[in-house]
Amino acid sequence: MKIRLSLFVFLISTYSLYGQAVKxxxxxxxxRLSKYQKENDSIGLPRKGEKRVVFLGSSIFEFWKQKDPDYFSNNAYIDRGISGQISPQLLIRFRQDVINLKPKAVIILAGSNDLAGNKGHVSNETILNNIKSMAELAKKNHIKVILCKYLPIYEYPWNKALKGTAEQIISLNAAIVTYAESKNFAVLDYFTPLVDERNGQKAEYTTDGVHPNLAGYKVMEVVTDAAIKKVIGK
Incomplete structure (x- = not known):
């Protein structure tokens, strides 16, 4: 009996250790490539005639699907937003979360988080270089490129010490538009329909001055669908 009990304890201990070891x-x-890896595998390649579009970005896109999931499920739209991500992280994810999904088009929304945590190492040029790399990868893989004018932001509630946020967003948007025009890439303007008199977001469209509420996303859906229709038809 003692031998059996000892063996049982040994097996339980070994299982626990093994479980910890394989974590x-x-x-x-x-x-965070791991976030969408399994979901990507389950989605597979587009069906014949499917006009798939990938939305690549950070919290603006991630929260969009949470607030209005039907917008994505009722269309061939795949949300690949991860809250808090900066443009080099989007670039690292680009092959797995965009190219390998074989979409007709990709919508790239990048730059705000780079600016929000600015320690003096981020500029329009560094952000734009990452956007350029993503756009060039898309073009090389026959994916239509839609670059976004970022949503208006007057200040970041978690970093109010950062001054001139509205002007930084406007400047970044101008740089994105100039680049897009030079390469004949489409521009999706999220700035104009949401902006208020301070160059921040209209109060009725936002939860915190940075992220849209459902009403804000509904406005974004109108201009997004128009841009997608212009680029790939719908």
Missing amino acids: EDFSDDWA
């Missing part, structure tokens, strides 16, 4: 460590996954 996967994602500390090296800076760009």
Whole structure:
């Protein structure tokens, strides 16, 4: 009896240790490729005639699907937003979360989080270089490119010490438009329909001055559908 009990305890202890040993460590996954990896595998390639569009960005896109999931499920739209991500993380994810899904078009919304945590190492040029790399990868893989004018932001509620946010967003948008025009890429303007007199977001369209509420997303859906129709038809 004692031998059997000892063997049972040994097996339980071994199982516990083994379970801990095989627990996967994602500390090296800076760009969080693991977030959508399984979902990408389950989606597979587009069906014949499917006009798939991938939305690549950060919290603006991630929260969009949470607030209005039907907008994505009723269309061939795939949301690949991850809250808090900066443009180099989007670039790292670009092959897995865009190219490998074989969409007709990609919508790239990048730059705000780069500016929000600005320690003096981020400029329009560094953001734009990452956007350029993503756009060039898309073009190389026969994916239509839609670049976004970022939503208006007067200030970041979590970093109010950062001054001149509205002007930084306007300047970044101007740089994105100039680049897009030089390469004949489409521009999706999220700035104009949401902007108020301070160059921030209209109060009726936002939860915190940065992220839209459902009404704000409904406005974005109108201009998004128009841009997609212009680029790939719908």
